[in-house]
Each structure stands twice: as structure tokens, then as C-alpha cells.
Amino acid sequence: MKETQIFERPRSMADVVTHYCPGCTHGVAHRLVAEAIDELGIQDRTVGVAPVGCAVFIYNYIDTDMYEAAHGRAPAVASACKRIRPDLTVFTYQGDGDLASIGLAEVVHAANRGENITVIFINNAIYGMTGGQMAPTTLMGQKATTCPFGREAKANGYPMRVAEMLATLAAPGYVARVSLAKPKFILEAKKAVRKAFETQLAGKGFSLVEMLSTCPTNWGMRPVEATDWLVEQMIPYYPLGEFKVPE
Amino acid sequence: MGEKVLMKGNEALAEAAIQAGCRYFFGYPITPQNEIPEYMSRRLPEVGGVYLQAESEVASINMVFGGAGTGERVMTSSSSPGISLMSEGISYIAGAELPCVIMNIVRGGPGLGGILPAQSDYFQATRGGGHGDYRLLVLSPSTVQEAVDLTMEAFDLAEIYRNPVMILGDGFMGQMMEAVEFKTAPEKKLPDKRDRAVGYKEWRGKRALVKSLYLDPDALEAHNKKLQAKYELMADRETRFETYLLEGADYVVTAYGTTARIARSAVKQLRDEGFPVGMIRPITVFPFPYAPFAGLGSQVKAVLSVEMSCGQMVDDVKIGVAGKVPVSFFGRVGGIAPTVDEIVNAIRGLQV
Numbered sequence: 001m002k003e004t005q006i007f008e009r010p011r012s013m014a015d016v017v018t019h020y021c022p023g024c025t026h027g028v029a030h031r032l033v034a035e036a037i038d039e040l041g042i043q044d045r046t047v048g049v050a051p052v053g054c055a056v057f058i059y060n061y062i063d064t065d066m067y068e069a070a071h072g073r074a075p076a077v078a079s080a081c082k083r084i085r086p087d088l089t090v091f092t093y094q095g096d097g098d099l100a101s102i103g104l105a106e107v108v109h110a111a112n113r114g115e116n117i118t119v120i121f122i123n124n125a126i127y128g129m130t131g132g133q134m135a136p137t138t139l140m141g142q143k144a145t146t147c148p149f150g151r152e153a154k155a156n157g158y159p160m161r162v163a164e165m166l167a168t169l170a171a172p173g174y175v176a177r178v179s180l181a182k183p184k185f186i187l188e189a190k191k192a193v194r195k196a197f198e199t200q201l202a203g204k205g206f207s208l209v210e211m212l213s214t215c216p217t218n219w220g221m222r223p224v225e226a227t228d229w230l231v232e233q234m235i236p237y238y239p240l241g242e243f244k245v246p247e
Numbered sequence: 248m249g250e251k252v253l254m255k256g257n258e259a260l261a262e263a264a265i266q267a268g269c270r271y272f273f274g275y276p277i278t279p280q281n282e283i284p285e286y287m288s289r290r291l292p293e294v295g296g297v298y299l300q301a302e303s304e305v306a307s308i309n310m311v312f313g314g315a316g317t318g319e320r321v322m323t324s325s326s327s328p329g330i331s332l333m334s335e336g337i338s339y340i341a342g343a344e345l346p347c348v349i350m351n352i353v354r355g356g357p358g359l360g361g362i363l364p365a366q367s368d369y370f371q372a373t374r375g376g377g378h379g380d381y382r383l384l385v386l387s388p389s390t391v392q393e394a395v396d397l398t399m400e401a402f403d404l405a406e407i408y409r410n411p412v413m414i415l416g417d418g419f420m421g422q423m424m425e426a427v428e429f430k431t432a433p434e435k436k437l438p439d440k441r442d443r444a445v446g447y448k449e450w451r452g453k454r455a456l457v458k459s460l461y462l463d464p465d466a467l468e469a470h471n472k473k474l475q476a477k478y479e480l481m482a483d484r485e486t487r488f489e490t491y492l493l494e495g496a497d498y499v500v501t502a503y504g505t506t507a508r509i510a511r512s513a514v515k516q517l518r519d520e521g522f523p524v525g526m527i528r529p530i531t532v533f534p535f536p537y538a539p540f541a542g543l544g545s546q547v548k549a550v551l552s553v554e555m556s557c558g559q560m561v562d563d564v565k566i567g568v569a570g571k572v573p574v575s576f577f578g579r580v581g582g583i584a585p586t587v588d589e590i591v592n593a594i595r596g597l598q599v
Contacts, residue, residue, distance in 0.1 A: 044448045045448070050458075066456050066457070066458075067312075067457040068458035069313075077309050077312055077313035079299070080299070080309075080310035080311070080317075084271055105302050105303060105305075106306055109302035109306065
């Protein structure tokens, strides 16, 4: 019988063992980025910027030139790299603590300047690497190690909707929110990542894909429960869709 | 070349950077250094470069990190509170061994302090400033001409040592006008940026990884040892100082930057009166010129450090003399420069 290979590791993904927890969607998100880079044929001229957090080790997985930035500063690093070398495709990959908390100024101003870079934003409603503290994106009532009785508005305000906020700015080219909970969502997410990189390649300015992601370890759930929780709890508060598309 | 022009210190620094091949500037407004970014915003587009005003000093220095990773000549400038904000990023740049130039046109602190000249960032500049065991190569000119000359060299030094180089100025230097000449720095052998910068994956055959994270303790210790060896090499090769009327001096004054110009006048005046005083002026404050202090003759009765701070360089002077000579200090702060008369009196006061 003749064998036909129909699935393989993307060329832009390194052949290394993952350090991510079972049920974590960082691996899926990494793969979507690598697939887009492969499909667009830009591996040799792509530069990634890793965040501080679980995903700092994206530099071990994506086989392109990479920076490891200070906490929250990836958009500043990427802005300068792209301004100096517009021929390169530059992306950042940041979690919600990195992007929506400590690095909020950097991402808002990079978006507002219309920096021609792509931001992959992982929203899993919690701090992962440091062990499950509250994030700006933690849902109302959701428990975390620094809001042990659940997030309440009086003390912590409300979960921040980053994609909607950035879509109010004039300069960004593409802003979307996707989910990595189930295969049907992942197929949509793949399209969004590709569109974001295409926006950059067309010189149409800042692009951001917010990815609703799981963190079973810090949510205190089994992987399958975590994907259900994402669908039932996160998507109603963080609606999926494209908030800004290139004209 | 050869033509002297009258320029404000800040603008002369900016022009020198451009003539040294710097094409990318990232910064944020702060007094008293605003003429540097303003000049850059006009001039860089003329020479095909990029001026980018960042949203903060925190963003500025991380843009410098990103820019330096491409191997191109990048810089920022700021003043004391802004440098404090940049310190984390400077630590990352030192950790990732990226070349860049940082100008600090020092103003008085602590806190918001004031906008007038000071030298109170000496500890911050010479001990690294941010977290971790790292050092900057710190050049401290005392005239606008010297500031221009050192800036011309600073970009080469940054590339040779793959290390941030700081031009440690002060508000006087930034704001005063002097006649300057732009001379080409002597050519140095420089490393090929494509060996390590991003954007040359095809040329190099493997990717670039710009990082300061080493979770493996042995790897982090090895990285630190490598950095320390580099700082020792800098000390061997780049330590610079100037002496003035040191021959036969029983008393020695030391000062750097603008303060050294005032101290020089005091030394000259006393020498003319027959008082045996000389001067050592550090030009690099890291690496610090310990040798001329260690080598002072046994006739030297006292060393006086004159600073626009509450006494910071005095610590390095004490390390230099190693207890063999008493070290005194005279300083003014708050934006006040010591006068020639005050320094003359302080030197006379050294007599037992």
C-alpha cells in the first residue's frame, strides 16, 4: 500500500520537546504562527519577539530570528526593528500579563503609530508562569491566587477587552479575536493569523490577533474542562470576530 | 573638516552622532537635553535615517534594544529621571551584549529634583544603574569639543565591546555654546554585524537569537564571567585620563566633566601663586583611572575630589589611593556649580 504523508511539522517550527502543560493552547498558537510563516514563504526574513511569561520560550520553538524582550516591551522592540528593516516581517507574541498589564502603553502606542508589525496576543485570563495570579483579563468572579475569593469590580475593575479597545484607534490595519478551544475555532484562528501577516506584508499597518486560550494548570481544571470553560465563560464576555480589517 | 562652527552642546552631540554613522534615534522629551531629539528629528530624515519619538523612556530604551539587534547604529538621549526609567532596558541591552550609545545630560536629583546641571548620577552611570552585574563604558567629556570627539568614537567602542556606551554630560555642557570642529575618528577594526544581528539568516545560514535569559545556572554564571572578562578588557584598553601640572604637586585635585574646567582654573591660579597643586581628570569614569591615583608620589599630602554631587566619585578616588593619601571632598549640588574661589579655598584648606 502506498503511504501518503498528509500532516507534518511546519518547517518554521523547531523539532524540540514542548515545555507547555497538558491542555495548554500555546502549542496550537505557535503552530498557527509557524504555518502562516511557511505558507507565506517568509521564514528567512521573519523576526519574532518573545514576551516574559510562559511563552518566553517561543524562541525555542519558532525557527526564525528571535528577540527576547523585557516584560511588556515587545511592541517597542518590534517597532524599532521594523522601522530599521522594513524588508523583514516582524511579530510579537505576548500573554495578557505582558501585553494588557505591564506592556499596555507599548502596545497601544505601537498600534496608534500604525507600526507595520503583527501582534499575537494570548488571552487566557490569568498569569501562567508566575503561578496563577489575577490578570487584567481575569473574568468577574474568577478565582486566582491574588483574588482568592474571585475577581470583583470594586477592588479590581472589569476584564479588559483589548481587541475592541485597539480597534477604536485610526491606525491599525487588522484587529481580530479568535478562540483556540475547539478545532472549528482553530481553523478560524488560522485564517486570522494569516490575514494579520498578510496585512503586514501589504504594508497596511498594525495587526493584532487576540487568541482566547486555555490555562488548565492555573485554572485548576482538566484540559477538556478548560476548553469547555473557555467556550462557556470567556467567549460570551470576549466576543469573537474581526474588529478592524484593511480597506 | 577643519572648519570651526559655533554650536550648542546638545546639538553638537547630535551632529557628532550622525557623523559617526548613527541613523536611528529613539527618545522622549526631558529637560535639559531636548535639543538632541529636536535636532535628530530634523537631521535624520535628511540622511535617510529614522527619528522616532517614543511614548516613554521605557519604550525608548526598548526601541534601542530592538534597533541595536539589527546591527545598525542606534542611540537615545535623556536626563537623570529618564535614565532611571531606562535602567531596566539598559540592563537587558548589556545582558544581550548589544551595542548602542546613551547620552545622559545630567540634572539634579533625587526624584524630580531640578532641571539644572548636576553630576549626581555618577554611581548610577559607573556601577551599571540597573539590576545585575554589568557595566557601561562611560565617557565623561569636559568641553563641547571633547563631547563631539568622544561621541565620534563611542559608536565604534560600542560595537567593539558589544556594550552600551554612555556619554555622561551635564546640563552645562548640553546648554552652552562653543566652537567645535568635527574631525573624523581614527578608523578601528569593527566586527561584522551580520555575524549576530537579526535579518541575516540567509547570509549566516542560521538564525539570530537576541536574549539575556539563561535559566541554567551554569550557563548564567558562564555568561556573567564572559561579561566580567569584557569589562576587564575595557579597563586594560580604554581607561583614559588627563593630568595637569601634576609634576611636583603636594596636593592633587580631581574632577571630571564641566567641574574639571572650573577646577583647572583654580589649579592654574594657585600654581601661579606658587602653591604646589596639580590635577587628575578622569575621561572615562568606567573604567575608572585608578592607576594615576595609585601612582601618586609620597610627597602628595592630600587629594581633593570636586564634584557637582554630594560626593560620589570620591569613592573611586579612595579605591585608587588605597589608603596611602587622605581624600577630601568639596561639592555643590542643586544645580549650583562650585566657583573657582570656592575650589581655591577648599584646596588651601587641605594644608594641615
